Amino acid sequence: MIAHEETSRTDYFVWGAVIALLVIVNVGLLATGRLPANWEGLGIMIAAGITIGMYSVLYKDNVLFKAVEHVFIGVSGGYMLFLQWHNVFWPEIIQKIFVPEPGDPHDFWRIIPLVLGILMVMRVSKKIGWISRYTFAWVMGVSAGLAIPKYMESIIIKQTRYTVQNPFVGETFDIAFSAVFLGLLVSYIVLEWLVFSTSRKSWLRWLLIVPLTIMTYYGTIVGMLSLSNVIVLVGVLSVLVYFFFSIEHKGPIAPVSKMGVYFLMISFGASFGYTIMARMSLFIGRLEFLLQDWLGVLSSH
């Protein structure tokens, strides 16, 4: 949610100038024939205006943004309603029950989901809203019945099976590499527990963390399966230990739990990186639309 910001006279001038510029650019594009003077051209102009209006909030909350935001919500709502009618309500319910195509029988079984759907809508009433619980109970029951065995089979059993893989596979070098990695890892846990946590020379832990990091990086670059198996196993176990709250995280549990935190942080970092890429892709897409489809100043390569 955007905090309310004071609108100054300068802001009104800026928004007015932006709108005037939009009008001038569009007239120029139409006059020079860069945009066709038809529905397609109009669509591109509206889309360009809405894109700029949406991104204008990055400067400041403003009337242009508010306007396009409301247009977007209204159009989306109307469009969804139309799609629901066109794709679901008419072909799947009304047509199948009451006006089937020639040769098809009336499918009266569909009255049951129709009634359940109507019961769900009763939720809007304070007086008889309780009726919707029957539909929710049905949905919950069916969903749980479908999901639980499938999740057990595809997620829990299969994932557990593949978490515990032989860490010593591949060439002799790979096996030796993984063995050294595992040895360093165990040494780190033991030393963290017995020495580093109490010693004033805690920086000594970096003598193990640095080679472990370099080995992980190298193993990832060359795609070493044995190392991957070790990391998956250690990662899963240490994160599970971190989320195990029934015992206090001290003694030998503390370094393992700490390692779990590192694994989680790396995972969050990867998610964050991917999210940035996704958001930037959308922005690049919009920018390409403005420069290529609207202004026509950009080639596709």
Place this chain on the structure above:
Amino acid sequence: MQRATTQKLLQMDRRWIFLMVFVSILVARLIPFDLPIDPGPNVRAMADTIREVGEKGGRLLISFDYEPGTAPELDPMSKAIMRHAFKHGAKVVGVTLAQNGQDLAERNMRFVAEEYGKEYGTEWAFLGYKPGFVTVMIGMGQDFYSTFSKDSEGRDIRSIPLTRDVHSLSDFDYVVTVTSNKACEDYVIYTVEKYKYTLGCGVTGVIAPDIFPFIQTGQVNGFLGGLAGAAEFENYVGETDRAAVGMRPQSAVHALLVLFVLFGNLLFFLDRYLARRDRLRGQA
């Protein structure tokens, strides 16, 4: 250095950052330059599987499970997959489980099919949208015809040569979902184990990390993650298009953000050091 300077920089107006991101994207998009794009094993696996399906004249199902909001990220991906499939002679059947994505999917399919001069009905077909998501996936596995009995223009799929003998998902040589939602995960959970078929996933960057566990187990055989995945795919199959072009501004903005993170951390530690220095001076 005075602490006021670091404080000022740490509280810099975020609009400067927006402006720098905008300028970096613009410059990188306007000035062409080449970047090394190395296809990873998951990308190669998907491309190789599609090529093998095409070489034996097999059938590929593409589930276009995304809506216009994520089209800039996933359109290049789905087009690259279709181009690769058509180029090697695979027959492509399209469906969508995203209600808002129906027109988008059909338009993209038609566009690429016309580009390769493919004939509707024998080389490609689009069966449109069905509501229900997971139930549609299960339905496609159990009885494909009862789930998609007609194509998007109302023709009975038994009258279409390409889909005449399709009874289940396992009748496809390869199934690929291009998705911005949980479709990949749900295909794995509800259908892959039971109906025994090979699945590939092309997903947005946001959900890409969720898919990696399924690669390790072999439940997903090929995977494209975000625009980078699409660019790697384009590069591997030798058909560079919008994804590869989009990676230029993408890389520029990533480099800028890394600099921001480094600069922010540097300022943070510098500010902490200056605060301690000022405190010690005050005590003295």
